[in-house]
Amino acid sequence: MSQSSLWLDTTERQPRAPLARDVGVDVCVIGAGITGLSAALELRRSGASVAVLEGRFVGAGASGYNTAKLSALHGLTYAQLERRHGLDAARAYAEANQHGVERAFELAGQLDIDCDLRRKPNVTYAETAADRDRVQAEVAAAGRAGLPASLVEELDLPFEIAAAVSVAGQAQFHPVAFLEGVARELERLGVTLSEGTMAVGVDAGSPCRVRTATGHTVAAGSVVVATHLPFLDRGLYFARCHPERSYVVAAPYTGEAAGEAMYLSTESPSHSIRTHELGSGTWLLVGGESHKTGQADAQERYERLERWMLERFGVQATMRWATQDQMPVDGVPFIGPVDHVSANVFVATGFRKWGLAMGIAASELLAAWVEGRDHPWRSLFDTRRLRLRAAAGSLLKENANVALRFVGDRLVKRADVDSIAPGQGRVVGQRLAQRAVHRDESGELHALSARCTHLGCIVNWNSGERTWDCPCHGSRFAVDGEVIMGPAVSPLERREPPS
Numbered sequence: 001m002s003q004s005s006l007w008l009d010t011t012e013r014q015p016r017a018p019l020a021r022d023v024g025v026d027v028c029v030i031g032a033g034i035t036g037l038s039a040a041l042e043l044r045r046s047g048a049s050v051a052v053l054e055g056r057f058v059g060a061g062a063s064g065y066n067t068a069k070l071s072a073l074h075g076l077t078y079a080q081l082e083r084r085h086g087l088d089a090a091r092a093y094a095e096a097n098q099h100g101v102e103r104a105f106e107l108a109g110q111l112d113i114d115c116d117l118r119r120k121p122n123v124t125y126a127e128t129a130a131d132r133d134r135v136q137a138e139v140a141a142a143g144r145a146g147l148p149a150s151l152v153e154e155l156d157l158p159f160e161i162a163a164a165v166s167v168a169g170q171a172q173f174h175p176v177a178f179l180e181g182v183a184r185e186l187e188r189l190g191v192t193l194s195e196g197t198m199a200v201g202v203d204a205g206s207p208c209r210v211r212t213a214t215g216h217t218v219a220a221g222s223v224v225v226a227t228h229l230p231f232l233d234r235g236l237y238f239a240r241c242h243p244e245r246s247y248v249v250a251a252p253y254t255g256e257a258a259g260e261a262m263y264l265s266t267e268s269p270s271h272s273i274r275t276h277e278l279g280s281g282t283w284l285l286v287g288g289e290s291h292k293t294g295q296a297d298a299q300e301r302y303e304r305l306e307r308w309m310l311e312r313f314g315v316q317a318t319m320r321w322a323t324q325d326q327m328p329v330d331g332v333p334f335i336g337p338v339d340h341v342s343a344n345v346f347v348a349t350g351f352r353k354w355g356l357a358m359g360i361a362a363s364e365l366l367a368a369w370v371e372g373r374d375h376p377w378r379s380l381f382d383t384r385r386l387r388l389r390a391a392a393g394s395l396l397k398e399n400a401n402v403a404l405r406f407v408g409d410r411l412v413k414r415a416d417v418d419s420i421a422p423g424q425g426r427v428v429g430q431r432l433a434q435r436a437v438h439r440d441e442s443g444e445l446h447a448l449s450a451r452c453t454h455l456g457c458i459v460n461w462n463s464g465e466r467t468w469d470c471p472c473h474g475s476r477f478a479v480d481g482e483v484i485m486g487p488a489v490s491p492l493e494r495r496e497p498p499s
């Protein structure tokens with residue numbers, strides 16, 4: 001079964017060359033997902049010279065592998081946001097996200113991007129009466145935050161619900177077609193967009209110097225790190241967010257039971273549902289089965305999601321894909337300076353699986369930071385905030401989990417090489433000598449160091465995607481050790497296969 005995403009599979013992407021010389025620009029943007037490309041466009045349009053560095057290719061990160069809803073309604077968010085951060089914060093959050101939705105329409109119109117952009121209501125539904133109060137509280141809180149939220153008791157889905165919150169004026173799109181359209185406009189405006197160019201370090205200064213794995217540097221007045229989780233450890237974002245991976249399965253769909261809106265359930269594990277009209281046919285997409293990256297079996301999660309789709313809609317999945325997003329400790333993304341001392345290096349991360357509208361909105365905030373302008377959303381998303389009351393529980397829980405993995409995974413008894421089936425991988429060996437061993441389909445063994453090149457946790461085999469995933473901060477590596485997702489920037493080191 002295909003494991004590419006529907007979005008990457010149905011876009012004619014234009015390959016771009018790696019950075020082949022040293023360059024000097026006003027702003028270097030690192031990462032060509034929705035946040036990086038939107039930020040590059042904002043900055044270029046306001047007159048800055050811009051270079052974009054992308055480690056893999058446009059849309060290779062979370063922006064190319066999601067369910068592609070553009071929305072300000074994010075599950076059940078507003079009641080909690082208001083309780084933790086206050087009503088003004090909830091209003092700013094709603095305003096930023098709705099602005100991101102509207103901006104997607106503006107950009108698609110201005111740049112003539114054919115990306116299946118279409119208005120739909122977004123709905124969060126509860127199947128059980130136990131969640132009815134939470135849904136009602138969300139309707140009220142989302143309304144106070146300024147969204148047109150209403151309570152609904154029946155949906156056009158093939159099962160009963162207890163209650164739902166529905167917000168009109170949201171949208172869905174084809175994210176990779178949108179990204180390609182923005183990328184082409186950037187190139188038309190003279191922006192250098194280099195793919196296959198991993199940034200490995202940023203020396204802050206005037207100018208900043210961005211070092212790349214290809215050996216070339218970019219000298220830039222400011223740097224925007226839009227790499228999902230920043231690969232720079234300063235700012236400690238790896239300790240202020242945790243990575244959650246979730247899955248999407250899809251199939252061509254001719255029925256009428258999948259509703260006219262976009263849906264997300266309140267239960268755990270939650271389920272996301274929507275259809276997408278593509279060419280002459282319709283696809284049904286179902287998402288869910290989240291877990292902390294590197295800490296569950298992907299194959300089992302895919303199978304559970306496929307069973308759910310078959311049971312609820314009578315459709316067998318023909319495509320599957322997955323990605324992860326960063327969950328911030330206090331529930332609010334981080335957008336602003338990387339730390340207290342590097343005045344011209346900026347980051348945007350922690351989008352909690354809702355970074356499409358928010359990534360577009362973030363680009364305006366990033367441009368304001370780079371240009372030294374104030375912005376109405378600045379204090380809510382400020383990276384230097386300290387809201388201990390809102391963050392403490394999650395901060396302690398997630399960092400205790402990382403500490404446990406760092407120590408515990410060195411001590412567990414490891415697999416025997418003989419137990420590794422063709423196409424599979426296991427960690428073998430003891431303590432510091434642990435190796436990540438993969439047996440290819442022909443039976444040959446390939447070994448890598450099992451120590452993640454970020455901060456040294458022991459990677460785990462992901463059987464559903466055939467990758468090595470780090471259970472601490474979510475770095476992911478291919479079977480040859482190459483980085484698929486950071487914060488790591490260096491590959492796993494090769495080792496001698498066990499005999």
Ligand SMILES: Cc1cc2nc3c(=O)[nH]c(=O)nc-3n(C[C@H](O)[C@H](O)[C@H](O)COP(=O)(O)OP(=O)(O)OC[C@H]3O[C@@H](n4cnc5c(N)ncnc54)[C@H](O)[C@@H]3O)c2cc1C
Nearest residue numbers: 031033034035055061062063066067068069199354355356
């Ligand atoms: C299953 C799932 C479904 C989702 N569905 C939705 C949805 O329906 N709606 C929604 O709003 N959000 C959704 N999200 C979240 C959303 O996809 C993300 O929040 C968003 O795409 C983040 O965009 P980004 O540009 O910040 O990061 P990314 O898209 O990950 O882009 C980062 C880029 O940086 C590159 N990079 C990384 N490190 C380096 C480096 N060192 N040097 C150079 N380049 C580097 C990567 O290759 C990547 O291309 C979903 C998330 C998941 C897990």
Ligand code: FES
Nearest residue numbers: 452454455470473
């Ligand atoms: S991602 Fe941080 S140790 Fe692996």
